[in-house]
Amino acid sequence: MWRAGLPGGLRAVFEGSPLSSGGSPRLLEGKVALVTAGTDGIGLGVAEALGVAGAQVFLSSRRAHNVQRAVETLRGRGLQVSGVTCHVGRAEDREKMVQAALDTFGAIDILVSNAAVNPHFGPILEADESTWDKVFRVNVTAAAMLVRLVVPHMEKRGGGAIVLMSSIAGYQPMRGLGPYGVSKAALLGLVGALSPELRRSRVRVNGVAPGLVRSRFSAALWEDEAVREQALKELGADRLGAPAEVAQAVLFLVSPLASFVAGQTLVVAGGAWSRL
Structure with a gap:
C-alpha cells in the first residue's frame, strides 16, 4: 500500500530495497509512534512506513469510520496499529x-504531527478572521500543544523524535493558499524554536515539507490537468510526489539513521524551489 502511486521505476526501487515490507531492517523495533491525520494520504503512508519498520503505531482522524478502515487495513498487513478519533484543534x-x-501501547517515542486544514482557496485578503483563527489553531497551535503533551513521556523513555509536517507552501507562496502557506511557514519557525530547547531532553525535532503530492487533501491542485501543470510550473517541479516518498523521509528522521539531525526541515518536493 505505501508504494501506491509511485512511478513504475521508483516502485521497483522501493520494492527491492530493505525498506520494503519483505526485508525491513526494523529500524523502529520497540518504539511507539503517534501519527495525527494518519488515515489517508501522507499520514496513512507514514503510519504504514513506521509500522513496517517495527513501530507500534497509534493514529488518529476526525472521523471514526476512517480510523476503523485504516486500522483494519494496516492490521491486515500484520502491523501493530490502533487509533482513535481526534480533532486536534480541541x-x-x-x-x-x-x-x-499510552493506555494502548504504554509509551510514546515518536510524534508525527500531520493534521492540517485549508478552509480557504482564493485571494489572501478574502480570508476572514475566523479562517485565520482556524488555520492557525489546527496547523500551528495544535502542533505545539501536542509536543507539550508528549515530551514528558518521551523524557521517561530517555528521548524521542518529533516531525512536524510543513509544506513547500511554507517556502514559496502558492496561488490561492495564502493562510495555509503562512501557517506552514510558521511551522518552520516552530521546528527551529523547539529543537534547541528539547535537545537537552534527547528529543529531536525536525520537519518535513512535502511538495505537490497525489493525495485527497491536495486534489484541487492536481486533478485538473491544466491546474496541475500550472502548479508544477510555479513550484519548479517536474511531477507529483507520492505519499510513500514523503513517508520514507519521515521514517529517516525519526529513526536512528538521523541521530545527528535536529532542528531541520527536509524538503521532499521534487526539486521545487525552497529557500526563504
Whole structure:
C-alpha cells in the first residue's frame, strides 16, 4: 500500500530495497509512534512506513469510520496499529488521544504531527478572521500543544523524535493558499524554536515539507490537468510526489539513521524551489 502511486521505476526501487515490507531492517523495533491525520494520504503512508519498520503505531482522524478502515487495513498487513478519533484543534481531544495511546501501547517515542486544514482557496485578503483563527489553531497551535503533551513521556523513555509536517507552501507562496502557506511557514519557525530547547531532553525535532503530492487533501491542485501543470510550473517541479516518498523521509528522521539531525526541515518536493 505505501508504494501506491509511485512511478513504475521508483516502485521497483522501493520494492527491492530493505525498506520494503519483505526485508525491513526494523529500524523502529520497540518504539511507539503517534501519527495525527494518519488515515489517508501522507499520514496513512507514514503510519504504514513506521509500522513496517517495527513501530507500534497509534493514529488518529476526525472521523471514526476512517480510523476503523485504516486500522483494519494496516492490521491486515500484520502491523501493530490502533487509533482513535481526534480533532486536534480541541484541547480535550488532544489530551484524550495522547492518553489513549499510552493506555494502548504504554509509551510514546515518536510524534508525527500531520493534521492540517485549508478552509480557504482564493485571494489572501478574502480570508476572514475566523479562517485565520482556524488555520492557525489546527496547523500551528495544535502542533505545539501536542509536543507539550508528549515530551514528558518521551523524557521517561530517555528521548524521542518529533516531525512536524510543513509544506513547500511554507517556502514559496502558492496561488490561492495564502493562510495555509503562512501557517506552514510558521511551522518552520516552530521546528527551529523547539529543537534547541528539547535537545537537552534527547528529543529531536525536525520537519518535513512535502511538495505537490497525489493525495485527497491536495486534489484541487492536481486533478485538473491544466491546474496541475500550472502548479508544477510555479513550484519548479517536474511531477507529483507520492505519499510513500514523503513517508520514507519521515521514517529517516525519526529513526536512528538521523541521530545527528535536529532542528531541520527536509524538503521532499521534487526539486521545487525552497529557500526563504
